[in-house]
Amino acid sequence: xxxxxxxxxxxxxxxxxxxxxxxxxxxxxxxxxxxxxxxxxxxxxxxxxxxxxxxxxxxxxxxxxxxxxxxxxxxxxxxxxxxxxxxxxxxxxxxxxxxxxxxxxxxxxxxxxxxxxxxxxxxxxxxxxxxxxxxxxxxxxxxxxxxxxxxxxxxxxxxxxxxxxxxxxxxxxxxxxxxxxxxxxxxxxxxxxxxxxxxxxxxxxxxxxxxxxxxxxxxxxxxxxxxxxxxx
Numbered sequence: 461x462x463x464x465x466x467x468x469x470x471x472x473x474x475x476x477x478x479x480x481x482x483x484x485x486x487x488x489x490x491x492x493x494x495x496x497x498x499x500x501x502x503x504x505x506x507x508x509x510x511x512x513x514x515x516x517x518x519x520x521x522x523x524x525x526x527x528x529x530x531x532x533x534x535x536x537x538x539x540x541x542x543x544x545x546x547x548x549x550x551x552x553x554x555x556x557x558x559x560x561x562x563x564x565x566x567x568x569x570x571x572x573x574x575x576x577x578x579x580x581x582x583x584x585x586x587x588x589x590x591x592x593x594x595x596x597x598x599x600x601x602x603x604x605x606x607x608x609x610x611x612x613x614x615x616x617x618x619x620x621x622x623x624x625x626x627x628x629x630x631x632x633x634x635x636x637x638x639x640x641x642x643x644x645x646x647x648x649x650x651x652x653x654x655x656x657x658x659x660x661x662x663x664x665x666x667x668x669x670x671x672x673x674x675x676x677x678x679x680x681x682x683x684x685x686x687x688x689x690x691x692x
Contacts, residue, residue: 461484461489461491461492461510461511461581461638462491462507463491463494463513464493464496464502465477465495465513466496466526467513467515467518468499468515468518469515472542472563477493477495479567479571480493480513486687487578487687488680489638494509498520499515499521499522503521503529507533508537509533509537510534510536511539511540512538513541517543538577540560540561542561543560543561581639590616590627599618604617604618605617605618605619605650605667606649606669607648609646609647614627614632616632633649636649645671645672648672650663652685658685660682661678
């Protein structure tokens with residue numbers, strides 16, 4: 461998961477990162493943070509994000525402007541505004557903002573908001589383009605059942621197809637959201653939405669496929685699984 465925190469107060473940025481990091485660690489999620497006090501830096505980059513925390517009033521460019529640009533890069537981005545000013549709220553509502561936060565942060569409210577954001581991201585239908593027969597084919601991420609490495613080839617197994625991927629395993633591990641995809645084995649990256657039964661050493665998918673869980677990953681997956689179930 462990729463998270464942006466943009467606020468021109470360094471103290472605010474550091475404090476918010478600490479709280480979000482604690483939440484993500486407690487839910488066994490891998491996170492990449494982009495932290496900046498410069499809204500101009502965000503606008504000049506090409507990065508897309510899953511979550512973004514933005515101060516509305518900043519010197520270089522206001523949070524509304526930054527939010528609109530982030531929506532263009534990823535229309536499913538979950539946006540949060542950090543502000544004490546109500547005058548922007550009407551315009552912000554058009555962007556489907558999750559929450560407004562005042563300083564200092566209410567940690568319980570922040571955690572509750574992150575719970576809602578995780579539900580939203582789990583249920584959102586994001587698409588990707590894959591190469592097939594010299595064409596780019598669009599598929600929904602949630603249609604991917606699992607990624608498998610087999611005889612030095614990477615296959616994308618969807619609900620209705622099995623597609624050879626030009627991209628390697630690391631590409632898909634980075635591309636697919638770790639809220640509901642899990643790297644259970646060196647050869648399998650599985651969408652939890654298709655798991656019908658979990659035993660400590662393996663997963664059973666809806667179509668009857670059995671996926672092994674590597675011994676060294678079993679303890680961590682066990683924790684992740686119960687966190688995932690509690691989010692559903």
